[in-house]
Amino acid sequence: MNxxxxxxxxxxxxxxxxxxxxLINRLMETVPDYPQHGISFKxxxxxxxxxxxxxxxxxxxxxxFDGQFDAVAGVEARGFLLAAAAGYATGKGVIxxxxxxxxxxxxxxxDYALEYGTAALELHKEDISAGCRVLILDxxxxxxxxxxxVARLFERAxxxxxxxxxxxxxxxxxxxxxxxDSQICSLLRV
Numbered sequence: 207m208n209x210x211x212x213x214x215x216x217x218x219x220x221x222x223x224x225x226x227x228x229l230i231n232r233l234m235e236t237v238p239d240y241p242q243h244g245i246s247f248k249x250x251x252x253x254x255x256x257x258x259x260x261x262x263x264x265x266x267x268x269x270x271f272d273g274q275f276d277a278v279a280g281v282e283a284r285g286f287l288l289a290a291a292a293g294y295a296t297g298k299g300v301i302x303x304x305x306x307x308x309x310x311x312x313x314x315x316x317d318y319a320l321e322y323g324t325a326a327l328e329l330h331k332e333d334i335s336a337g338c339r340v341l342i343l344d345x346x347x348x349x350x351x352x353x354x355x356v357a358r359l360f361e362r363a364x365x366x367x368x369x370x371x372x373x374x375x376x377x378x379x380x381x382x383x384x385x386x387d388s389q390i391c392s393l394l395r396v
Contacts, residue, residue, distance in 0.1 A: 226266045229259050230373060230394045248396070250345050250373055254287050263393060264291040267343060267371035270391045275341035275368040277301050277334055281327075281356055282308075285344035288373070292343060301333050301340060303356050314362050318355035327352070329359045336364030347372040347392055350384030357388065 224232075233253045240247040253259050267288065268278075279301040280289025286302060293300035306315065306326035313328040334340065342356055347370070357367045369389035375381065377395050 226262050227394050229253070229262055233259055234374070248346070248374055248376075250284065253373065254284070260287075260291060261295075263373055264288060264295055266393055267373070267391060268292050268296055268341065270389070271341050271369055271371070274339060276338045277340050279303055279340050279342045279356065279360070281342065281344040281352060285342075288343040288345065288371070292341070292371075299334075301329070303327050303329050303342075303359065314359050316355040316359045316362070318351050320351060321349065325352075327355050327359060329363065331363065334360075334363060334365055337366070339366045339368045341368045341371060343371045345373050347375040347381045347385075347390070348379045350379075350381030353381070354384045357385065 230250070230253055233256055235249040235252055237247040237249055239245065253263060275298065277299045278289045278292045278296070280286040280303065282302070282304045286300075289300045289302075292298070302309075304327065306328055309328050309330050312331045314331055315326055315328050317324055317326045340360055342353065342360075344353060347353060353370055353372075357370075360367050367388060369391065370385060371391045373393050375390075375392035375395045382390060
């Protein structure tokens with residue numbers, strides 16, 4: 207097969223008329239009682255495993271922010287996948303926001319509350335310059351605690367948060383209200 211030609215025999219190729227929302231719904235798996243009884247976990251890894259779907263998702267996440275960001279930030283761990291793909295697609299650098307203790311150089315640190323305790327996120331101080339604009343990507347917006355902490359990290363670094371892009375927003379958890387002054391692109395709201 208000539209690599210320049212589309213592979214029309216590929217069963218995972220995204221149909222031209224399928225919306226990104228329909229695509230996510232078709233590929234996303236719901237896992238009952240995970241990680242604990244009564245919770246229905248929305249697993250997006252099948253979406254990321256499908257090349258055409260990953261491309262459609264990344265394109266849809268960055269499109270509303272075209273020309274508004276200088277770098278893309280990914281939140282550990284699935285946000286790394288989205289940020290790397292978005293950075294490649296747009297020619298922008300990728301900044302990693304990691305759990306505490308994972309970065310070797312001097313960091314900004316932000317502690318934040320979880321439903322079941324506390325956690326901390328870190329950002330290398332020298333990875334992005336003050337005055338830059340960053341687009342923050344992650345897989346899910348739930349309570350907004352994690353993404354709010356990421357925004358505070360960048361604000362402490364003097365970096366402007368251009369907005370947030372997420373594949374899935376769990377509306378009943380109200381996370382959008384914790385990011386009230388920000389532009390948010392969520393591809394699927396459930």
